[in-house]
Amino acid sequence: MNVSDSDQSFFTRHQFLIYRLFSLSGLIPVGAFLVVHLVTNASVLAGPGSFQARVDLIHSLGPLLVPIEWAFIFLPMLFHAAVGFVIIAGGLPNVGSYPYVGNVRYTLQRATGMIAFAFIIWHVIQLHWMGAPLGGGKFDPHHASSSTAVALQPIGVTALYAIGVLSAVFHLANGLWTLGITWGLWTSPAAMRRASWVSVAVGILLGGAGLGALAGMRRVDVEQARVIENRMDEVKRMLEGREPVGGPAVRVPEAAPAVPVSAPNSSEGS
Amino acid sequence: MIQAVSPSDAEHDSEPHAAAKTVHVRVLRQDAPGQESYWERHAVPYEPNMNVISVLQKIAERSRAEDGRQVAPVAWDCSCLEEVCGSCTMLVNGRTRMACSALVDRLLEESPGEIELRPMSKFPVVRDLKVDRSRLFHALERVKAWVPVDGSYDHGAGPRISPEEQEDAYPLSTCMSCGCCLEACPQYTKIEAVRRDDESEADFEQRRTAAFDRGFIGAHAISQAVLFNGHPTGRMIADERLASLTAAGGIQQCGNAQNCVAVCPKHIPLTRSIARAGRAATVWAIKKLFDR
Numbered sequence: 051m052n053v054s055d056s057d058q059s060f061f062t063r064h065q066f067l068i069y070r071l072f073s074l075s076g077l078i079p080v081g082a083f084l085v086v087h088l089v090t091n092a093s094v095l096a097g098p099g100s101f102q103a104r105v106d107l108i109h110s111l112g113p114l115l116v117p118i119e120w121a122f123i124f125l126p127m128l129f130h131a132a133v134g135f136v137i138i139a140g141g142l143p144n145v146g147s148y149p150y151v152g153n154v155r156y157t158l159q160r161a162t163g164m165i166a167f168a169f170i171i172w173h174v175i176q177l178h179w180m181g182a183p184l185g186g187g188k189f190d191p192h193h194a195s196s197s198t199a200v201a202l203q204p205i206g207v208t209a210l211y212a213i214g215v216l217s218a219v220f221h222l223a224n225g226l227w228t229l230g231i232t233w234g235l236w237t238s239p240a241a242m243r244r245a246s247w248v249s250v251a252v253g254i255l256l257g258g259a260g261l262g263a264l265a266g267m268r269r270v271d272v273e274q275a276r277v278i279e280n281r282m283d284e285v286k287r288m289l290e291g292r293e294p295v296g297g298p299a300v301r302v303p304e305a306a307p308a309v310p311v312s313a314p315n316s317s318e319g320s
Numbered sequence: 321m322i323q324a325v326s327p328s329d330a331e332h333d334s335e336p337h338a339a340a341k342t343v344h345v346r347v348l349r350q351d352a353p354g355q356e357s358y359w360e361r362h363a364v365p366y367e368p369n370m371n372v373i374s375v376l377q378k379i380a381e382r383s384r385a386e387d388g389r390q391v392a393p394v395a396w397d398c399s400c401l402e403e404v405c406g407s408c409t410m411l412v413n414g415r416t417r418m419a420c421s422a423l424v425d426r427l428l429e430e431s432p433g434e435i436e437l438r439p440m441s442k443f444p445v446v447r448d449l450k451v452d453r454s455r456l457f458h459a460l461e462r463v464k465a466w467v468p469v470d471g472s473y474d475h476g477a478g479p480r481i482s483p484e485e486q487e488d489a490y491p492l493s494t495c496m497s498c499g500c501c502l503e504a505c506p507q508y509t510k511i512e513a514v515r516r517d518d519e520s521e522a523d524f525e526q527r528r529t530a531a532f533d534r535g536f537i538g539a540h541a542i543s544q545a546v547l548f549n550g551h552p553t554g555r556m557i558a559d560e561r562l563a564s565l566t567a568a569g570g571i572q573q574c575g576n577a578q579n580c581v582a583v584c585p586k587h588i589p590l591t592r593s594i595a596r597a598g599r600a601a602t603v604w605a606i607k608k609l610f611d612r
Binding site (some may be wrong): 058063065066070115137140142144148150151154157221227228231232235237239 | 385388391414415504507509532566568569570571572573574575576577578579582583589591592594595596597598599600601602605
């Protein structure tokens with residue numbers, strides 16, 4: 051009556067485990083990363099120095115940053131996306147015939163997953179150093195706000211970012227709700243309704259952080275930000291006992307305000 | 321559409337709908353398994369308080385399409401005519417429901433013009449509106465949706481069940497295997513096996529069962545597993561049911577669209593069952609991981 055195990059592929063035999071790991075990976079580490087990422091980015095609202103300080107903290111991991119990025123962000127995200135596409139391919143959305151709220155959420159969960167996936171690939175190419183060979187890699191960790199602000203300057207880019215960020219946020223917030231059903235955290239209809247409100251609140255807060263970060267980046271005065279970032283970079287180099295950017299001959303003036311070393315020709319904000 | 325053929329008909333003057341009118345019906349027909357389906361229009365005289373079954377009975381009685389052609393009567397399944405047997409499920413105006421409790425007056429209110437009848441889309445069509453729901457029943461076998469009491473000796477009286485437990489279980493026990501939850505589920509997709517010329521009946525049966533075993537079991541079977549795992553005697557094989565629920569095509573394939581609970585004619589709390597089964601599967605999987 052039953053098919054023998056040898057007839058089934060590895061993925062069929064371990065389907066339950068794989069789907070549960072898929073569900074978990076959406077929350078930890080991918081969802082947790084999204085929260086940290088958006089909140090970090092929103093710190094630009096407190097000024098370029100504030101954002102730069104948080105970026106410096108992340109980059110203080112030094113050579114550990116790359117393996118941590120791959121182990122806790124890229125690989126789990128690729129796993130989540132790969133299984134996600136298998137799940138999407140196996141489903142047959144029918145929101146036209148059954149336009150219930152739950153069904154709309156089911157359909158949006160799949161749509162936002164695909165939008166977020168496409169957006170993240172573009173986003174990584176555009177800003178992460180790995181995208182440099184493809185003409186991207188615009189983010190400079192020593193000039194976090196100014197380099198990001200320049201990359202996001204075209205209004206079309208900001209608009210696409212808003213769509214991508216809101217898709218990712220919806221996917222996480224709604225995924226949080228379905229995860230609770232999948233693992234059996236909320237089982238009664240009343241508990242599901244309460245959990246639904248929690249996920250709406252999470253979505254609104256995270257969406258606010260994401261859009262706030264975008265607005266903050268657009269508000270950045272690139273020249274002024276570079277001055278602040280250069281000054282912070284000088285201090286870092288000094289503390290680490292390394293030579294300043296300008297070469298061994300240049301000393302940091304003691305009492306005078308710091309001069310933007312790498313942008314000598316820029317008009318200094320008349 | 322209801323057409324007032326003779327508005328002056330005095331017989332049912334008080335009822336605006338009751339004048340001699342015609343009910344137009346559009347049926348998606350199919351002559352045999354695997355064949356092309358085609359639309360056919362029928363018109364039957366309106367009567368008050370008709371349901372879709374009585375419309376189909378009139379179509380069979382006339383055996384003529386609206387254009388007057390002599391056609392074979394439309395085939396359909398039904399039995400109890402009071403929404404407890406679960407056999408007359410079909411797509412009425414695009415939505416899965418029981419034909420017996422689909423009242424013509426309500427249907428014309430929600431979509432004036434005509435009534436559209438289609439067979440369920442998630443099961444292989446046998447003929448016209450008749451489908452083969454073997455997979456639905458096979459899923460109940462997969463989760464052993466029964467209390468194992470058969471044996472060669474007297475088991476004695478069963479354990480007592482508290483009123484609270486009874487109240488909890490009763491709604492789940494009203495499932496009539498109609499398949500509405502499966503029809504509306506975006507995760508439940510059709511499996512239609514066709515017997516090959518060189519294949520014996522037994523080989524075909526085995527191949528079809530293997531395909532069913534890999535497919536999603538569906539909300540009805542998950543809910544029945546929860547029902548019998550909550551029963552003091554049924555619980556004795558709880559682990560076997562959980563093993564089936566976590567096998568390929570098990571509960572993990574649920575996508576939480578929650579259409580099942582929205583379309584269930586018996587208002588069974590299917591999503592509560594799914595979440596409870598999910599919780600049981602979580603605990604069971606962790607236990608299995610550490611206890612083996």
